[in-house]
Each structure stands twice: as C-alpha cells, then as structure tokens.
Amino acid sequence: MIALYRPGTGIFHRLPAGVKLAALAVGALLLSLYPHDPISIAVSLLIVVGLYGVSGMPLRVLLVETWRLRWIVLVLAVALVIFVSPVAAWISTGRVLSVLLLAGLLTLTTRMADLLEVLHRLLRPLRRLGADPEAMALTISLTLATIPVMAGFAARVREAEQARDVRLGVRAVVPLLVLALTHADEVGDALAARGMG
Structure with missing residues (x-):
C-alpha cells in the first residue's frame, strides 16, 4: 500500500524530507478535521491527482497506487453505504483515499534514509x-x-x-x-x- 522510492528530478524529489512530512501532516489534519461536503472531497482528490502530475510521476504510478488501495476503499465504502449513507461513504472514503495517496507520494519521492533522519530529529527530544x-x-x-x-x-x-x-x-x-x-x-x-x- 505504501510505495517504495522512485528516483526522479521533479519538484517533490528536490524538496527536503522534513517539508514533505510536514505538508503530509497538515494535509491529513485538514482532510480529517475540516467538515467536508461531497464537492470539497472531489476537489481534494483532484488536487492529489494534480500533485502526482506536478511531481513528474507517470499516470500509471497513480493508477497502481490507487489499485493497491482498492480493498480498503471498497470495504470502507460498502460498510458506510450500508450503515450510514452514500454521501457519508463518499466523504469518508475520499478522505482516506486522499491521505493514503499523499502518503504514497511522500514515499515515492523521498528516500527512506532521509525520512529516517527527519524522524530521528523529531523524536530526539523524547x-x-x-x-x-x-x-x-x-x-x-x-x-x-x-x-x-x-x-x-x-x-x-x-x-x-x-x-x-x-x-x-x-x-x-x-x-x-x-x-x-x-x-x-x-x-x-x-x-x-x-x-x-
């Protein structure tokens, strides 16, 4: 579900790992805490798709990442449609898919060693x-x-x-x-x- 690093020269490859990790955290918080409607979720998903395009990743990479998440999306969507409503299913599933695709973009464009170094710096005060x-x-x-x-x-x-x-x-x-x-x-x-x- 979480992709491995793919070498590249795009803008996201050149950004520091700490900046990307902070952006992922902010994006996840906004998607989780902000009260969304179906249109804002659709816009969020389009923004994520656009970020993959800006990163220089081929469309095939985005499709593979989405395919990897199919069971999570399917199980969550079906459960919410049955127990809540189709609108709630779209909003919640869209949130989860957006966050997971953003996390995938982070790991696609960031070496694990760089992420490890950032995590080490963040955890050092502990x-x-x-x-x-x-x-x-x-x-x-x-x-x-x-x-x-x-x-x-x-x-x-x-x-x-x-x-x-x-x-x-x-x-x-x-x-x-x-x-x-x-x-x-x-x-x-x-x-x-x-x-x-």
Whole structure:
C-alpha cells in the first residue's frame, strides 16, 4: 500500500524530507478535521491527482497506487453505504483515499534514509523521557518499508492460487503468515548482524 522510492528530478524529489512530512501532516489534519461536503472531497482528490502530475510521476504510478488501495476503499465504502449513507461513504472514503495517496507520494519521492533522519530529529527530544529515538525511528521506517513487502507476499499467494486453480479463501492467511514470519526472521537476523538488538 505504501510505495517504495522512485528516483526522479521533479519538484517533490528536490524538496527536503522534513517539508514533505510536514505538508503530509497538515494535509491529513485538514482532510480529517475540516467538515467536508461531497464537492470539497472531489476537489481534494483532484488536487492529489494534480500533485502526482506536478511531481513528474507517470499516470500509471497513480493508477497502481490507487489499485493497491482498492480493498480498503471498497470495504470502507460498502460498510458506510450500508450503515450510514452514500454521501457519508463518499466523504469518508475520499478522505482516506486522499491521505493514503499523499502518503504514497511522500514515499515515492523521498528516500527512506532521509525520512529516517527527519524522524530521528523529531523524536530526539523524547530522549529526556528515557526513550531511544534511534530505535523508534528505525521501527517506524521498518514498518513503512514492510507494508509494500506484505502486499507483495499477498500477491504471491494469489498468483500461487491462480496457478494451481484453487481458492483458499480464509486459509490464504496461513501461507501469508508463513511468508511474513520468514521475512521477520530475516530482518531480525540482518539487524542482529549489524549489532542492533
């Protein structure tokens, strides 16, 4: 769901990671706190699409990012249509989609090392409270980096189902869990090899 960095020379690639992270936070707050109507949500989505265009990303990248989010959008929209109203479904789903696409644009245009450095600087004051900012920043960056890996594992499980012409249904969680645990062990071994407990 969260994309990996794509090298480029667009305006968003050149902006400092801290500025982009702050802009994402402000955008998420505005989308979450400001009382929206269907038209303002449509405008928000158009602005996000425009930001992808300004960033120099091909339209295909935006379509791939949107496709990755299809299940979140579908489940949220259907639940809200059933339990609330179609208008509420459009507003809430549009908010979530806008924020997730903005987060995707951040990770597409920002190296993980740069994000890690910004997070480390932001978390440094917590050292006075006994927290370890390096470990916290590493944990956050590993979480962000693992999301697309998990999406890749899910795609592998689906491809294996299609190749064998079977439908595992809920049981598909088992191979996905095995892949996730194997990946976690490999990451743990790599961190231990570098002296990170």
